[in-house]
Amino acid sequence: MSAMNHLDELFSFLRIPSVSAQAEHAGDVERCADFLVEKLSSMGFDAKKHLTDIHPIVVAHSPEVEGKPTILIYGHYDVMPVDPVSAWETPPFEPTIRGGRVYARGASDDKGEIMALLLGTEKVLREDGALPLNVIFLLEGEEERGSESLFAFMQRPEIQQELACDVIVVSDTGMAAPNIPSFSYGLKGLCCFELKVSGPAMDLHSGLFGGAVNNPITALCEMIATTHDADNHVAVEGFYEGVHEIEAWEKESWCRVPGMSDAELAELTGVDALRTETGYTGAECVYARPTFELNGISGGYEGEGSKTVIPTHAIAKMSCRLVPGQNPEKVMDCVEAHFRKVCPAGVRMEFTRQHSGAAYLSNPNSAFGLAAQRALEETFGNKPVLVREGGSIPIIAEISQVLGKDALLLGLDLPDARIHSPNENMRVEIFEKGIEMTSRLLRLMGQL
Numbered sequence: 001m002s003a004m005n006h007l008d009e010l011f012s013f014l015r016i017p018s019v020s021a022q023a024e025h026a027g028d029v030e031r032c033a034d035f036l037v038e039k040l041s042s043m044g045f046d047a048k049k050h051l052t053d054i055h056p057i058v059v060a061h062s063p064e065v066e067g068k069p070t071i072l073i074y075g076h077y078d079v080m081p082v083d084p085v086s087a088w089e090t091p092p093f094e095p096t097i098r099g100g101r102v103y104a105r106g107a108s109d110d111k112g113e114i115m116a117l118l119l120g121t122e123k124v125l126r127e128d129g130a131l132p133l134n135v136i137f138l139l140e141g142e143e144e145r146g147s148e149s150l151f152a153f154m155q156r157p158e159i160q161q162e163l164a165c166d167v168i169v170v171s172d173t174g175m176a177a178p179n180i181p182s183f184s185y186g187l188k189g190l191c192c193f194e195l196k197v198s199g200p201a202m203d204l205h206s207g208l209f210g211g212a213v214n215n216p217i218t219a220l221c222e223m224i225a226t227t228h229d230a231d232n233h234v235a236v237e238g239f240y241e242g243v244h245e246i247e248a249w250e251k252e253s254w255c256r257v258p259g260m261s262d263a264e265l266a267e268l269t270g271v272d273a274l275r276t277e278t279g280y281t282g283a284e285c286v287y288a289r290p291t292f293e294l295n296g297i298s299g300g301y302e303g304e305g306s307k308t309v310i311p312t313h314a315i316a317k318m319s320c321r322l323v324p325g326q327n328p329e330k331v332m333d334c335v336e337a338h339f340r341k342v343c344p345a346g347v348r349m350e351f352t353r354q355h356s357g358a359a360y361l362s363n364p365n366s367a368f369g370l371a372a373q374r375a376l377e378e379t380f381g382n383k384p385v386l387v388r389e390g391g392s393i394p395i396i397a398e399i400s401q402v403l404g405k406d407a408l409l410l411g412l413d414l415p416d417a418r419i420h421s422p423n424e425n426m427r428v429e430i431f432e433k434g435i436e437m438t439s440r441l442l443r444l445m446g447q448l
């Protein structure tokens with residue numbers, strides 16, 4: 001099939017606005033699942049759409065090849081919201097090629113990667129007449145909102161049986177540079193939560209009552225200020241329980257990842273200097289140190305001009321990125337206990353837990369891992385760098401644990417792909433190489 005046909009298929013996929021977080025797009029998300037069922041069926045797979053309380057899960061099996069390994073390919077067909085839509089140079093759901101890149105929401109995360117896996121599989125079918133092994137596609141529509149339905153789905157014994165495999169393959173992570181592939185052997189875990197601090201029963205005039213009552217915004221800020229110490233360690237009791245030190249070979253390997261030096265990270269992010277945890281480089285913090293982040297804060301008057309008010313409440317949205325050894329629920333227990341301890345008099349606090357998932361770590365040098373490294377090297381012409389990801393795919397640790405198999409993370413998202421941002425893109429060349437990499441991977445794994 002020609003490159004143009006590859007792009008046509010990607011464009012059809014990208015045109016479906018499968019935003020999982022927004023109720024108005026529920027029909028589009030389902031249409032996207034139907035699109036995948038149709039594509040997989042046309043490839044001879046036995047494909048099925050499983051409805052859930054939120055968005056469908058697509059499962060598809062290739063015709064059975066006896067005595068050969070089974071690989072389970074995971075991906076997510078949902079995308080992040082597009083706002084601010086005015087910052088897009090071309091509309092997010094009208095894929096457009098500019099300067100050798102496809103621009104659209106999902107171009108990299110994760111539709112471009114899924115389509116590369118699908119078309120790479122189809123390439124083997126077309127060129128070799130059949131697949132050299134068993135392939136199962138597991139494609140969900142809720143990753144960008146926490147994979148609630150897939151967590152429940154993976155608990156079902158009949159599903160665990162149906163998805164039994166030898167290895168899991170995922171293309172939903174980063175890639176160091178256009179000619180330097182990444183083999184990621186770890187993902188961070190994640191837990192998200194919200195803290196609401198409430199004070200007076202109604203908004204108050206800050207002259208009539210100021211100085212006499214505690215201001216919820218001030219109280220919230222005081223509480224937040226206690227979460228880190230001067231060395232930028234997280235100052236929450238129990239937070240680091242179970243965390244392992246970074247191994248010497250990892251530190252050594254991460255020094256050489258293109259774009260990940262402290263100077264390059266500062267340049268890429270537009271800051272004048274990094275602020276890392278004392279004793280660790282930026283790359284080490286991103287890949288392997290747990291973090292505590294503020295993602296949003298609101299309260300009081302945020303409109304035009306000024307308004308002298310003491311507001312009734314203030315809210316902070318927060319999340320922690322976790323490393324292997326940390327348990328998301330226990331971390332949230334520690335954080336909640338910390339906030340209860342430092343919550344000052346005159347306000348009340350409410351702590352709400354949102355979605356979470358554990359970190360993932362695997363052995364990069366298993367037989368399947370080495371085959372994947374070889375497929376990457378043969379496709380991109382350079383050995384892959386071995387990295388851990390700062391990002392999360394919360395369901396991966398669960399799938400790996402439930403099925404008892406490793407997940408290989410072979411991502412194609414370049415640092416400038418702008419995933420989750422306006423003008424998300426994928427280089428056409430990387431998309432084509434993703435197709436080639438998939439075909440090499442299937443052929444190599446078929447020999448194991």
Ligand code: BES
Nearest residue numbers: 109143144146172173174389391392413
């Ligand atoms: N594909 C990303 C994760 C990713 C991207 C990992 C690049 C490594 C490199 C995934 O879709 C994602 O955005 N995950 C979210 C978590 C989700 C629950 C919102 C994240 O990491 O914030």
Ligand code: MN
Nearest residue numbers: 076109110172
């Ligand atoms: Mn993704």
Ligand code: MN
Nearest residue numbers: 109144419420
């Ligand atoms: Mn994402």
